[in-house]
Amino acid sequence: MTLWGVLQVLTLVLIVAGAALAVWLKDLLAAVIALAASSLLLSLEFYLLQAPDVAIAEAGIGAALTTAIYILAIRKTRRKEEE
Amino acid sequence: MRWLKVGALLVVVGFLLGAAAWMHPFGLPWASDMDDYFIANAQGEAAANNVVTSVVFDYRGFDTLGEATVLLCAVVGVALMLRRITR
Amino acid sequence: MSVVVRTIARIIVPMILAFGGYVIMHGHLTPGGGFQGGAVVASAVALIVVVFGAERLKRRKTLLSLLEDLGAIAFIALAFLGIGVTFFRNVLAGGGGLFGVPVPPGPNPGFLDTGGTLPLMNWAVGLKVIAGLGSVVVLFGLFGGKDDR
Numbered sequence: 001m002t003l004w005g006v007l008q009v010l011t012l013v014l015i016v017a018g019a020a021l022a023v024w025l026k027d028l029l030a031a032v033i034a035l036a037a038s039s040l041l042l043s044l045e046f047y048l049l050q051a052p053d054v055a056i057a058e059a060g061i062g063a064a065l066t067t068a069i070y071i072l073a074i075r076k077t078r079r080k081e082e083e
Numbered sequence: 084m085r086w087l088k089v090g091a092l093l094v095v096v097g098f099l100l101g102a103a104a105w106m107h108p109f110g111l112p113w114a115s116d117m118d119d120y121f122i123a124n125a126q127g128e129a130a131a132n133n134v135v136t137s138v139v140f141d142y143r144g145f146d147t148l149g150e151a152t153v154l155l156c157a158v159v160g161v162a163l164m165l166r167r168i169t170r
Numbered sequence: 171m172s173v174v175v176r177t178i179a180r181i182i183v184p185m186i187l188a189f190g191g192y193v194i195m196h197g198h199l200t201p202g203g204g205f206q207g208g209a210v211v212a213s214a215v216a217l218i219v220v221v222f223g224a225e226r227l228k229r230r231k232t233l234l235s236l237l238e239d240l241g242a243i244a245f246i247a248l249a250f251l252g253i254g255v256t257f258f259r260n261v262l263a264g265g266g267g268l269f270g271v272p273v274p275p276g277p278n279p280g281f282l283d284t285g286g287t288l289p290l291m292n293w294a295v296g297l298k299v300i301a302g303l304g305s306v307v308v309l310f311g312l313f314g315g316k317d318d319r
Binding site: 126147155 | 197198199200201203205235238242245246249257258260263264270271272273275276278280284285286287288291292295298299302303305306309310312313
């Protein structure tokens with residue numbers, strides 16, 4: 001397996017791990033950070049698949065703007081998820 | 084009820100694994116006529132190096148118009164909803 | 171926010187703005203374009219709103235909505251330029267005027283003065299996306315009670 005393939009498999013596994021972490025965490029701010037990390041890794045995956053346009057759009061929308069809106073919403077409400 | 088959930092999960096996972104096993108090879112579209120046309124003629128017709136931009140703004144301009152309309156509708160909706168509250 | 175976050179935001183916001191402007195301006199030469207560059211600049215606006223609070227940008231709301239309409243009108247006007255042939259016809263490409271230098275086929279280093287209406291449309295859509303997403307983030311920041319965290 002080439003280096004490209006190894007990097008791609010590692011990126012995909014980390015994306016799934018970040019998504020699972022975002023569901024599993026009870027601290028909503030940490031969950032949002034995990035979601036942002038997953039989105040940034042998805043942008044890296046788009047770049048590896050030779051789609052830099054989509055990678056820039058994903059990094060701007062998914063990793064920055066969505067995180068900012070979630071953080072604003074968490075700041076106005078509660079930080080901990082209730083059982 | 085629980086076994087129903089497990090069964091549904093198994094069906095979905097099996098479907099996804101099967102789709103991954105018999106996946107179409109990456110980078111080989113079934114019909115590549117339009118791709119070849121764009122790659123051969125975009126530089127001469129739209130006079131831009133970035134073929135994606137010339138597709139988005141020139142050949143498929145109506146798609147971009149629809150996308151701009153969607154963005155406008157979203158912004159107008161948010162502004163209408165929060166206008167009184169934020170002032 | 172704390173002093174560390176504020177200092178780092180002051181350093182990093184001009185860099186994000188410069189990169190977004192580069193992505194919009196070179197949209198017809200390098201990967202990116204109006205939507206992507208506008209999203210990058212709007213993320214800088216979101217950083218300002220999260221770090222310094224939305225009260226600072228409250229008086230800019232009217233300007234942002236005005237810029238959004240200006241971008242939409244410019245985009246449709248540029249599309250109407252080619253109504254002699256079809257809607258969205260690239261009339262300026264290769265004509266020798268503004269942005270009218272013809273591109274040599276094949277790999278080339280890229281010339282900024284090419285592309286016809288594409289760079290102008292990039293700027294129109296970029297302005298629209300910056301103003302639209304920025305005003306959405308500012309409105310969400312202004313919503314609800316005061317936050318002093």
